Amino acid sequence: MYHAKDLDFENIMSILKSNKEFLAHVRSDYIRQMIINNGKQFNFKSNLESKNKNQNLLIIENDVIISYNFYKRSQTIGTVQAVKGDCILHQIVAKTKGTAGDVLQRFFKFVNRQVYLSVRSDNDIAKNFYLRNNMKLVGKTSWAKNTLPGDVFVHNKSFDWSTEK
Numbered sequence: 001m002y003h004a005k006d007l008d009f010e011n012i013m014s015i016l017k018s019n020k021e022f023l024a025h026v027r028s029d030y031i032r033q034m035i036i037n038n039g040k041q042f043n044f045k046s047n048l049e050s051k052n053k054n055q056n057l058l059i060i061e062n063d064v065i066i067s068y069n070f071y072k073r074s075q076t077i078g079t080v081q082a083v084k085g086d087c088i089l090h091q092i093v094a095k096t097k098g099t100a101g102d103v104l105q106r107f108f109k110f111v112n113r114q115v116y117l118s119v120r121s122d123n124d125i126a127k128n129f130y131l132r133n134n135m136k137l138v139g140k141t142s143w144a145k146n147t148l149p150g151d152v153f154v155h156n157k158s159f160d161w162s163t164e165k
Contacts, residue, residue, distance in 0.1 A: 001107060001110045003058065004035050004060045009031065009048070012031055015093060016065070032050040035058060037055060063095035064093070068087055068090060071084055071086050080139035085113060086115070101132065116153070118141045136156070138154045139151070
């Protein structure tokens with residue numbers, strides 16, 4: 001998987017801006033910090049600066065963006081319990097409709113562990129995408145003092161949900 005570098009910053013911001021309905025909260029400083037993190041993790045130099053303190057990593061392939069991290073301790077995601085080492089997928093967004101599924105499947109193989117994500121309950125397009133990509137709805141969550149409901153999905157590397165009855 002290709003982890004974003006400094007030269008990818010403008011393209012990433014363009015893709016995010018074109019999908020601002022659900023990703024308006026993603027700021028440029030957050031993106032810069034993830035690229036800096038990529039440099040530290042994968043041993044390349046970044047000239048970017050950031051005041052953001054996230055530890056997330058950022059992939060961009062075929063104009064599909066994935067930001068993610070691995071839990072350093074067990075973590076509750078709404079009504080679901082993830083364990084140390086599980087992956088949390090923070091954002092996935094594509095420039096062009098229909099291109100994200102292939103990149104997501106390669107991401108699952110790349111991380112080779114259980115992958116969780118949470119999504120707004122009213123985001124039916126994203127939820128259907130996750131279901132088509134062998135993720136399973138496993139719980140509920142919420143944001144903004146319980147005024148914005150969400151759903152929790154998981155992709156389990158050792159089980160093919162598509163065969164479940």
